[in-house]
Amino acid sequence: MTELRHPPEQLTRFVFERKVRFADIDSFGHVNNVRFLDYLEDARVSMLWERPRELAGRRQDLVVARHEIDYRRPLTFRADPVRVEMWVTEISSVRFTLAYEIRDDETLYAEARTVLVAYDAAEARPRRLDEDELAYLKRFTALAP
Numbered sequence: 001m002t003e004l005r006h007p008p009e010q011l012t013r014f015v016f017e018r019k020v021r022f023a024d025i026d027s028f029g030h031v032n033n034v035r036f037l038d039y040l041e042d043a044r045v046s047m048l049w050e051r052p053r054e055l056a057g058r059r060q061d062l063v064v065a066r067h068e069i070d071y072r073r074p075l076t077f078r079a080d081p082v083r084v085e086m087w088v089t090e091i092s093s094v095r096f097t098l099a100y101e102i103r104d105d106e107t108l109y110a111e112a113r114t115v116l117v118a119y120d121a122a123e124a125r126p127r128r129l130d131e132d133e134l135a136y137l138k139r140f141t142a143l144a145p
Contacts, residue, residue, distance in 0.1 A: 012140055016043035017081040018102075030074035036110055037067065040100055043084035044114065047098075047140075060133065065095065066115040075102070075109040082109065088141035094118050094126045096137055 018039050026032040048062065075082065082104055090097040095117045102110040120127040129137075 014047040014086045016084045019081045061119045061121045062116045063119045065117045069112040072108045
């Protein structure tokens with residue numbers, strides 16, 4: 001398993017606040033492990049679909065190729081939301097990797113990674129990330145421009 005890399009302090013993180021819902025809690029009194037995927041998805045959709053998905057008349061689709069989660073502490077029901085903080089760790093011509101921390105000011109609950117692949121739904125195959133997509137992703141990475 002790949003060691004999760006923490007971002008440099010100067011890196012811009014995308015931050016998404018997520019309420020812990022009563023429905024997220026399992027019989028052990030903490031957020032069920034599968035619900036953490038919902039938290040990641042909510043944050044990822046917020047980050048990646050803030051910008052228009054239609055560019056030059058074509059839809060900009062992405063598919064998940066891999067998820068990886070390391071659970072650090074139990075997350076229990078609470079009034080205050082948790083933060084899902086995200087940044088980009090790798091970019092290639094057709095895929096990129098997002099790293100996440102689910103946390104509050106005192107506690108890190110989980111670290112995760114998702115590999116996403118640019119996808120052409122009409123052709124049913126991977127596609128290249130375009131310049132607009134690459135520029136947007138580079139805002140959240142310490143990789144050289």
